[in-house]
Amino acid sequence: xxxxxxxxxxxFREEQTARLAPLTFLVGENSTGKTSFLxxxxxxxxxxxxxxxxxxxxxxxxxxxxxxxxxxRGRDEAQESDGFEVGFECLKSKADAKMTYHDSLFFRAxxxxxxxxxxxxxxxxxxxxxxxxxxxxxxxxxxxxxGTPEKEWERKITPAFPFSxxxxxxxxxxxxxxxxxxxxxxxxxxxxxxxSRADIQMIFxxxxxxxxxxxxxxxxxxxxxxxxxxxxIRPSRDPEGEYIPTYLxxxxxxxxxxxxxxxxxxxxxxxxxxxxDEIEINSFGNTAGGPFQxxxxxxxxKSGGNARNLIDVGYGVxxxxxxxxxxxxxxxxxxxxxxxxxxxxxxxxxxxxxxxxCSIAGPERQLVVETHSDFILDRVLMDIRDKTTxxxxxxxxxxxxxxxxxxxxxxxxxxLDERANILNAPPGYRQFFADELWRSVGL
Amino acid sequence: MCAIVDANVxxxxxxxxxxxxxxxxxxxxxxxxxxxxxxxxxxxxxxxGLENFxxxxxxxxxxxxxxxxxxxxxxxxxxxxxxxxxxxxxxxHVLALARVSGAxxxxxxxxxxxxxxxxxxxxxxxRGRVYTTRLRSDVRPTHRELLERADxxxx
Numbered sequence: 369x370x371x372x373x374x375x376x377x378x379x380f381r382e383e384q385t386a387r388l389a390p391l392t393f394l395v396g397e398n399s400t401g402k403t404s405f406l407x408x409x410x411x412x413x414x415x416x417x418x419x420x421x422x423x424x425x426x427x428x429x430x431x432x433x434x435x436x437x438x439x440x441r442g443r444d445e446a447q448e449s450d451g452f453e454v455g456f457e458c459l460k461s462k463a464d465a466k467m468t469y470h471d472s473l474f475f476r477a478x479x480x481x482x483x484x485x486x487x488x489x490x491x492x493x494x495x496x497x498x499x500x501x502x503x504x505x506x507x508x509x510x511x512x513x514x515g516t517p518e519k520e521w522e523r524k525i526t527p528a529f530p531f532s533x534x535x536x537x538x539x540x541x542x543x544x545x546x547x548x549x550x551x552x553x554x555x556x557x558x559x560x561x562x563x564s565r566a567d568i569q570m571i572f573x574x575x576x577x578x579x580x581x582x583x584x585x586x587x588x589x590x591x592x593x594x595x596x597x598x599x600x601i602r603p604s605r606d607p608e609g610e611y612i613p614t615y616l617x618x619x620x621x622x623x624x625x626x627x628x629x630x631x632x633x634x635x636x637x638x639x640x641x642x643x644x645d646e647i648e649i650n651s652f653g654n655t656a657g658g659p660f661q662x663x664x665x666x667x668x669x670k671s672g673g674n675a676r677n678l679i680d681v682g683y684g685v686x687x688x689x690x691x692x693x694x695x696x697x698x699x700x701x702x703x704x705x706x707x708x709x710x711x712x713x714x715x716x717x718x719x720x721x722x723x724x725x726c727s728i729a730g731p732e733r734q735l736v737v738e739t740h741s742d743f744i745l746d747r748v749l750m751d752i753r754d755k756t757t758x759x760x761x762x763x764x765x766x767x768x769x770x771x772x773x774x775x776x777x778x779x780x781x782x783x784l785d786e787r788a789n790i791l792n793a794p795p796g797y798r799q800f801f802a803d804e805l806w807r808s809v810g811l
Numbered sequence: 812m813c814a815i816v817d818a819n820v821x822x823x824x825x826x827x828x829x830x831x832x833x834x835x836x837x838x839x840x841x842x843x844x845x846x847x848x849x850x851x852x853x854x855x856x857x858x859x860g861l862e863n864f865x866x867x868x869x870x871x872x873x874x875x876x877x878x879x880x881x882x883x884x885x886x887x888x889x890x891x892x893x894x895x896x897x898x899x900x901x902x903x904h905v906l907a908l909a910r911v912s913g914a915x916x917x918x919x920x921x922x923x924x925x926x927x928x929x930x931x932x933x934x935x936x937x938r939g940r941v942y943t944t945r946l947r948s949d950v951r952p953t954h955r956e957l958l959e960r961a962d963x964x965x966x
Binding site: 793 | 823827829834837841843844866867869870871872873874875876877878879880881943
């Protein structure tokens, strides 16, 4: 995603657009909407690419019911709220024999209340002047407004195509199929309102396929506690990373090739961060499904040390493992949503996280990190300034969430120049830190 | 607006030995609607000898209040400026920093550098202005006016 637009959602009253980059940081005081913003990114992914109505209570986020999610001006003004509007811009690739082109695809959705939760009652896609906007009709069907740079049309397709079935929304592709005139209609005289197969094909080619695979990883700031001995569990992702030890054990026992790479990556980060030098899985019994322990080795400078159980080393190690393992996961996760990955980590390990983010983030793996850590941010700035990463200044966005007196929030999209100087910081950005330092140095 | 602090007022601004006008300038760097500080080249080493400055610099950088210029860029501009042989002062590195960073306000008590900074052949578009406590260390109307100007930057 290149940018996200939000209006009337949580603390974001006015319509505003935030710039996203391969590596985006969300910074600002507590209760300024950073976590809501992360939840919104996942919801947008759901409604645009997975074509499902998003669950705003799915862990690790719980934004509550519709009344908790829509901006509260409706309640304050004793009138019914219209709902909220959200959207994004992303780059859509097209290739011909000679080169690959990128066009901006714009997506927008309007949510209204349906059985006390938000439901997307309209969705629109547009790219290169071709667009489709779908609305839910009162009878449960779909009204479609669509067009090309030259013409536009309106149709209602119902009842064969319901707007949704349960949480599943009727996808863009079947909608366009339904709008396509049959071959038998070819050759008939066209009226002004006629839509041709060629028109639909142009729209189809502009908007589809929505080839954004995978599912965002959403990590929680609260992670599962370490255990001395683990019984394997179903290794499906959870925000607190409870499945991570089982995932590591499965790799170590069943997939030595992937485990060798993963272990090497983890140990490299462990050394850079000062957290550990070695990670091992100790199995009990002969079966791959038996209990196991995670052992962590950290050597002294002069002498080697024995590996110790994960529960016997600093808490930071077990707390860092879930997000780190996810970042090294060979399965391509397109969008990482991380909340305060720095918790429990020494500043040196926080800084190492910054370098790790720089090495992972890119066009195929977008990282959005909510953080209060100056050490992470500072390391990223230095790595970009000193060109120790392939990431360029444009590849980083800092979103500063600034509350006003009414607790409405403005999102400032801060950019970097090639020396990693932070540009366009608004007045008052990090004023607290300045006041503290001035006091500290006695000036 | 973007400013440069010369090494000869380093202690006066950042060192706790502040004059009234020095404190006024430092407060301008801190306050929400204050200015930017340019740094790079030899001046970086000159100012970094002061621990307070290093701490303030680290903070201002994260706060988006530093215009950090690559030392090599400043050094190259310094050499080019020296080759012109038009500087009276021996602070071509400060003038070079102004030329490459766009900073057009200089805090200095060096008369020769003050003259060079006002020389449109050296610093122009807009012309450089000088904040000084060489004659008066209290806060004068000229000090206030200089820090309220929004046009002293070529960026």
